Amino acid sequence: MIIKLLFLFLGLIFTNANNEGYCDLKTKTCDHDFFKEKFILYDVNPPEGFNLRRDVYMRFAIMLSDAKKNKNEWKLILPPWYRLYHWRSESKSSPIHWSKFFDIESLKSFAPVVELHEVFSKTEINILNIDRLYVLQNFPDPFEDGEFKDKWEFGEDCDYDGEFWGYNNITFTEIVCVKFQGRISNLWELIALHPSDKFVMFAHGEIPLHDHYGTKTFWDCRKSMKFNKDLIETAKKFMSEHLDCKEEKCTSYVSVHWRRQDFARSRRKDVPSIQGTVKQLDTFIKKNTPNVVNVFIASDGQNSELTQLESQLKSIGYRVHFFVPSMSELDDFKDGGVAIIDQIICSHAAYFIGTFESTFTFRIQEEREILGFDSSTTFNRLCPDSGKCEKPSKWSIVN
Ligand SMILES: Nc1nc2c(ncn2[C@@H]2O[C@H](COP(=O)(O)OP(=O)(O)OP(=O)(O)O)[C@@H](O)[C@H]2O)c(=O)[nH]1
Ligand SMILES: [Mg+2]
Incomplete structure (x- = not known):
């Protein structure tokens, strides 16, 4: 039964x-x-x-x-x-x-x-x-x-x-x-x-x-958000070929997240002009790591802005690098993957300078905390050309 x-x-x-x-x-x-x-x-x-x-x-x-x-x-x-x-x-x-x-x-x-x-x-x-x-x-x-x-x-x-x-x-x-x-x-x-x-x-x-x-x-959750291995490999290859670094914590370049588009339009109080950016980067590098000449720039800016930034930095002696995907890389990785490659390259730099209150910048800062960088190399921001420049908040890792 x-x-x-x-x-x-x-x-x-x-x-x-x-x-x-x-x-x-x-x-x-x-x-x-x-x-x-x-x-x-x-x-x-x-x-x-x-x-x-x-x-x-x-x-x-x-x-x-x-x-x-x-x-x-x-x-x-x-x-x-x-x-x-x-x-x-x-x-x-x-x-x-x-x-x-x-x-x-x-x-x-x-x-x-x-x-x-x-x-x-x-x-x-x-x-x-x-x-x-x-x-x-x-x-x-x-x-x-x-x-x-x-x-x-x-x-x-x-x-x-x-x-x-x-x-x-x-x-x-x-x-x-x-x-x-x-x-x-x-x-x-x-x-x-x-x-x-x-x-x-x-x-x-x-x-x-x-x-x-x-x-x-x-x-623990943040650490589990590891990137797809092809994106990591592509970023590492770029670091090794262009930025002279095969380590996890590089000493050979400084990275910048230069957020433009809607930020440059609607957050003028928080982001600098092109000239202001050049001046700040130069001062920052001279003060913190004067021997470095390689600058990696991650940005959503327009080509015309990026070319101006590049030529002004070059004119004062820096080597400027962007990750520019080939057509097939863009097709494969998509815009999202290319942005992640930019983030990975920024994460491994000797120093990182970000954009105030950009979540794209926050995710790079977290990645650097996970990699074990000193917080003084990570929580740096670009300031507006004039006016107040509040320090970025520090979110330190808890292991
Ligand atoms: N490749 C690349 N894309 C970028 C870069 N900065 C911004 N983007 C693109 O623009 C998007 C930014 O949007 P969010 O991810 O919302 O980050 P955010 O706009 O900086 O931050 P919110 O204040 O939260 O809006 C990214 O997801 C990328 O698609 C960059 O440096 N490189
Ligand atoms: Mg956004």
């Missing part, structure tokens, strides 16, 4: 599973792990850049890694990279997998993550149906009663403003608007309301904040 019941129960699971599309009735095979697992997806405010998105990833990865310690079965689906505002050469491109930029095994060593295409391959006719799509919204007044408190409440009138990364085979059953502020782990309260949900998605994943910033767990 017990055995009969067990078969009946297994039969039910099997049929259910098939209804949800995780078993193949013809071959009578089920992916049992997949059947048990539950998945969280998130998306980020469309205009946000690559480097803030990397921090949003860390918030979710830490949330899931913490939960895994309590035998929680949820996995995090890595949201593909799709049509980022700054990635001009890829306007018509298809979604890019995380493996293009990161070492997935290393990410997996920290948190239970999975690429979206891995999940698709396990669902019936390649359709992914999200049980609940939570659209997170900011509270109109985050400091109600003069205090920033963790809170959430259901809202109304919201839409999903993303594109499911260009996939037309992602659907959802219900959309739920939620005003949210505070620590990301409070999202579990929402998830717990519907225990049978298997796929849950959060739009505006940038709204929840880190539970704890700068802790050992934060840095």
